[in-house]
Amino acid sequence: MRLYNTLKRSKEAFTPANDNDVNMYVCGITAYDLCHIGHARSSVVFDVLYRYLKHEGYKVNFIRNFTDIDDKIIKRAAEVGKEASEIAEKFIGEFYVDMDRLNIQRPTVEPKCTEHIPEMIDLTQRLIDKGHAYATPSGDVYFKVRSFDGYGKLSGRNIDELESGARIAPGEEKEDPLDFALWKAAKPGEPFWESPWGQGRPGWHLECSAMSEKYSPLPLDIHGGGQDLSFPHHENEVAQSEAATGKPFANYWVHNGFVQINSEKMSKSLGNFFTIRDILDKFLPETLRYFLLTMHYRSPLDFSFDALEEGEKGVKRIYSALNQIDAELAKDKWKKSPFPEELTKELDDLEKHFAEAMADDLNTAGALGHIFSVIRLAGRVAEDKNLRKAEGGRDLFQRIKADMADWATILGIFERKPAEFLLELRDNRAARAGIDPAKVQELLDARAQARKDKDFEKSDAIRDELAAMQVEVHDTPQGATWDVL
């Protein structure tokens, strides 16, 4: 496959350092609050990359950490009068609830920062020994940025230009404003661990370097995270790891684009902020996951409930088609009539296009487009009396069903039984529209009686009443069903 590598600023053929083994590290959450839709995007993107690599036959060692000690966690703990560890544990639990609903697969390893303090102390000591770091009298340890030649290569920054903007905050004992903390001395009342430099805790950037090194040989094949992490977080990781080991840290850097609200960055300070829960209170998780995949992972993605509703229509359309294919395949008589070769050829091409889209820097938006084309192909066959009854038609339906099942394992959507999902989606939309399903059923029963009596005036009146409730009625040979308008 080809992957866009932030380090090179271009797409490159992806080749793991060691045959079929892929070592992938993605920066996880800092556990101090509920996850928002930006976390959802990042999680879904790297989940699809993980699934895709496995699908392509790679053996993937996927590492995603938890930052469970940090300024923000300490602050939150102080606010609510709890231990930092309690806060971290609580939000790690909440994180899993959200991730499971979004059908995010568990990584191979999920290391926690607080369980790797010895490794972090060791890495810090090695950096001091090599002259890349220094301890201050008050017990902080800083990385000496100017001691590392490659600083700035990932984010494309020039060290001297950075200098002008950097400042030493009052009370800091840095030799250079650019230097960043590897180890922070504990302030009174803060959680701490013993170290050669006194009681303290690791700096944020250090965690990822230490845990990468522990769970993967270096260089990592892929290191991922949100775009905003590229500087300074990832730049600092590169500096720490490469200065300590003398080896390249990661071969491919993958950064996902941001979720925006009205073309502006979503952030707590702007107040334009949605948690995953806010959205899943109203929409099905699969709707959100589908929506997140309709745009290329590197593009900024504008979130709105209107856009999400449009995505919902897409999911519905695909599941409806899958449902129809199931219905066709439920038949047991098939004719040996001729079947046009072009249609089979069309599916050949579409299968190829899907594979190419995914291989081209994980182009899920393009891949989804090809799925719609496959769906339309199925629709064309189902529409034609001769084609849908032919053995060739059956074979095509079966192949499409198998393709969709295969693709579903990569995308993590369309894995449900169509009929079941469609009902669930209807009820979800009904709940959103404030429709009472019991009341609908009551009216539907009354209408069925009226139709049986050939009292079409009455049955139409009931249908109008339902329409006023935003309920649409579908008459089928098996009776009436309903959906939300």
Next chain:
RNA sequence: GGCGACAUAGCCAAGUGGUAAGGCAGAGGUCUGCAAAACCUCCAUUCUCCGGUUCAAAUCCGGAUGUCGCCUCCA
């Protein structure tokens, strides 16, 4: 101020040198007691603007305009 990304139909959105995927909305049709849903078909001579390179540009280069991000915790 420094670094970077983006600009494609009414809207959303793929497409990085070979003559514009897909979705939503819209129009027509099949079906139906009438409908609706579903399904089928149609829907950008053109890719923000101006120059340039090339047999060939939405794609490459230069410039303009606009939008956004990073440089401070942030997915």
